[in-house]
Structures are given as structure tokens and as C-alpha cells.
Amino acid sequence: MTAKLIDGKARAARLRGDVREAVSALKAAHGLMPGLAVVLVGEDPASQVYVANKVRQTEECGMRSIEHRLDETTTEDALLELVARLNADPDVDGILVQMPLPAHIDTDRIVLAIDPAKDVDGLHPTNAGRIVLGRPGLVPCTPKGCVLLAREAMGDLSGVNAVVLGRSILVGKPVALLLQNENCTVTMAHSRSRDVAALCRQADLLVAAVGRPEMVRGDWIRPGATVIDVGINRIAAPERGEGKTRLVGDVAFEEASQVAGAITPVPGGVGPMTIACLLANTVQAACARRGIEAPTL
Numbered sequence: 001m002t003a004k005l006i007d008g009k010a011r012a013a014r015l016r017g018d019v020r021e022a023v024s025a026l027k028a029a030h031g032l033m034p035g036l037a038v039v040l041v042g043e044d045p046a047s048q049v050y051v052a053n054k055v056r057q058t059e060e061c062g063m064r065s066i067e068h069r070l071d072e073t074t075t076e077d078a079l080l081e082l083v084a085r086l087n088a089d090p091d092v093d094g095i096l097v098q099m100p101l102p103a104h105i106d107t108d109r110i111v112l113a114i115d116p117a118k119d120v121d122g123l124h125p126t127n128a129g130r131i132v133l134g135r136p137g138l139v140p141c142t143p144k145g146c147v148l149l150a151r152e153a154m155g156d157l158s159g160v161n162a163v164v165l166g167r168s169i170l171v172g173k174p175v176a177l178l179l180q181n182e183n184c185t186v187t188m189a190h191s192r193s194r195d196v197a198a199l200c201r202q203a204d205l206l207v208a209a210v211g212r213p214e215m216v217r218g219d220w221i222r223p224g225a226t227v228i229d230v231g232i233n234r235i236a237a238p239e240r241g242e243g244k245t246r247l248v249g250d251v252a253f254e255e256a257s258q259v260a261g262a263i264t265p266v267p268g269g270v271g272p273m274t275i276a277c278l279l280a281n282t283v284q285a286a287c288a289r290r291g292i293e294a295p296t297l
Contacts, residue, residue, distance in 0.1 A: 003260040006153050006228070008145070012272035015148070015297065016061060019279045022295040023062040026286070034286035035064035036094040036120065036279075037086050041079060041105065042072040047098050054096070054275055061279050066092060076105045080113050087115040093286035094120035096278065117289055120281040122174070131177045138281050143174040145273025146228050147182065150205055153226045153262040158183035163203035165189045165196070165216065165250070171209040171230055179205075196220075208250040218255025227256055227263040230270050 026032040036058050040051045051067070058065040068082060079097075086092045095118045101107050111119075116126035122140035130137030150157060162184040166172035176186050189199045200206055200220040208216050209230035221227060231250030240246065249266030257263050264270055280297040287294035 003227075003257040004153070004262040006149050006226075006262050006264045006269060008149060008264055008269040008272045011149060011152050012145075012276035015273070015276040015280060016057065018295075018297050019276070019283055020061045022283050022297060025295070026283070026292070027062070030290070030292060032286060032290065032292070033062070033064050034093045034282050035066055035091045036096065036282045037066040037068065037089075037092045039068045039070065039079070039082065039086075039095070039097045041070045041074050041098070042102050044100065047100075051098055054278065057275055057279060058282070063279070063282060064091065072102055074102075074105075076109065079105060079110060083110065083113045087113075087118065092118065093289060094118055094278075094282035096121050118285055120278055120285055122281065123170075128169075128174070131174055131181070134181050138285060139178065139277075140170065140174045141274045141277040141281065142171055142230065142270060143178055144277040144281075145270055146171075146175050146207055146230060147178050148273060148277070149228055149264060149270065150179075150207075150226060151182075154205065157205070160184045160204045161187075161202060162205040162207065163187045163189055163200055164207045164209065165200060166207075166209035166211070166230075168209065172207075175207050175209065175230075179207075210250050212250055213248050214250070214252040216251040216256065218252060218259050221256050221259040223259055224261040225259075227251055227260045228270065229253070229264050229266050232266060232271060 038051055038054050055065045055067055086095050095114050097110055111123045116124045119127055119138055122138045127137045162179045164172050164176045167188050167190045176188050179186050189196050197220045201222050203225055205226045207228045213233035213235050229249035229251040233248050234245045237244045237246040247267050284294045
């Protein structure tokens, strides 16, 4: 392996440390204890683990954690009523409704109901618009983590030729906009692009976010490029035993690591950054709501 591993766990730990220090300073100077409300509807196992990690890390950073666990049969109106109460609660600075929601609930309606000032997931159209305009706002956590890891590997991103593979509203589009705001030259490649491999080979920075296991091969990578792999795909792993699985990214890691200059592993790359960025967003939201200058995180 020639590529340097971009350690998302270590970078996330540093960011959580910065959040912890910021919270301590806010308590001392303003008596402010930021509060994050997490809402889980149903019994999805992965969501339960994710929510438990969010609650634990929120408390470890000295913030108030408010948890709402609702039955799978909770109606859309009941969930909207809860969101309205959280919007009005002065002790709640951030609201995160864990996705995916049960099929009978309209996810878009729920996202639109969250106060943009408390939308620490960065999914509300108001916050999306702020990214487009290059104005301060709450940025989606996974795209924010991607940019922080790219800076970790490359330093100043100004002038970097970046290719974003995937155009989803959750990752691809916001990552492309954030990289433009970093003064990168950005190309978006997607399922209708011609010769995707050739486009990827032009990248100094390649962000892969398509949700297809190991789609990006080693010969798609420009020698020395930085690769940020957002994909988390579970595939069969018969070598580990019958019925066993393993996690892989959207990039064929073993091949790509022989060519790239730096690369994120899966797991342990972008994933750990998501919750850390959520905590940073909560501090930012708490300060913005009170007219307090937010710390740089």
C-alpha cells in the first residue's frame, strides 16, 4: 500500500475535543449548555445504534441530550406535533429526526417542519440555499466531514481539481457546493455521465458517493490523488464463514490505495466524522440563536 490513510476516527476525536472545550467555555462565559434533541421512530437496528452513539457523544461533550423514542405506528401528525414542541422549546438548540422514517411518514414534510435555526442535520431547504449562496448556515454533517477530511490530507483546497461521483441531495450536491466554496474546480459525475472513469482520473480530489460497492477501481484514480470514500455497503464475506458480511466503500480500497496519495478507509473514514460534525453544528446553532459569536470548529 502506498496511499496515506486518512484517519477519520482520529480527526473526529479531535473535533469532539474542540466541541467539548467550546461547550465548557460557553458554560463559563454565558451559562449556556447546548441541547440536542434526537427523535427515533421505530425499531430499525442500525438507527438504534446510531442514536445511542449520538446520545452518548452528546453527553460526553457536556451538552444536554434529549431523546424521544416513538413507536413504529406513530402517525405523521403526532411526529409533526413533537417537532413543533421541540421548535418552541428554548432549551433545544438542535433537532435531529433519525432517518429512515417508517413508510407511512412523509420525510420531506418532517424536514420542512424543523426550524432551520435548529436543523443541525442541515437538510432544510433554507440551509441548503445558504450553501448555494456561500452564506453561513448549518451544513449537512457528512458533506461537512468530507471537506474536513480533504483539508486534513491536502491543506488549502483552493484551486484543487475535485470530482464528486454522485449527485444525491444528501451528499453529492452539498459536497460539490462546499468544495466550490473552498475555491475548488468541481466536476460532478453521475449515472448519465460519459466515461466516468476518465472523469475520475482528472481529479486531484475524488469524492465517491454513489452507494455502489467498490465501483471505483484502481485505474480510475489519478496517481497521488486524494480519495474520500463516502460509501458504506454491506456485502457477503464467505471467507469469514457462512452468512457473514463485511463493510466496503464505493472505492475498491486495495486497488485504489496502490495509486492514491491519500485515502479514507471504510469503516473508519467519513463515518466517524458525521456525529462529530453534528455536535459541532449543535454548538453553532446554540450560539447563533443567542447572538453569541460561535467558536471555530
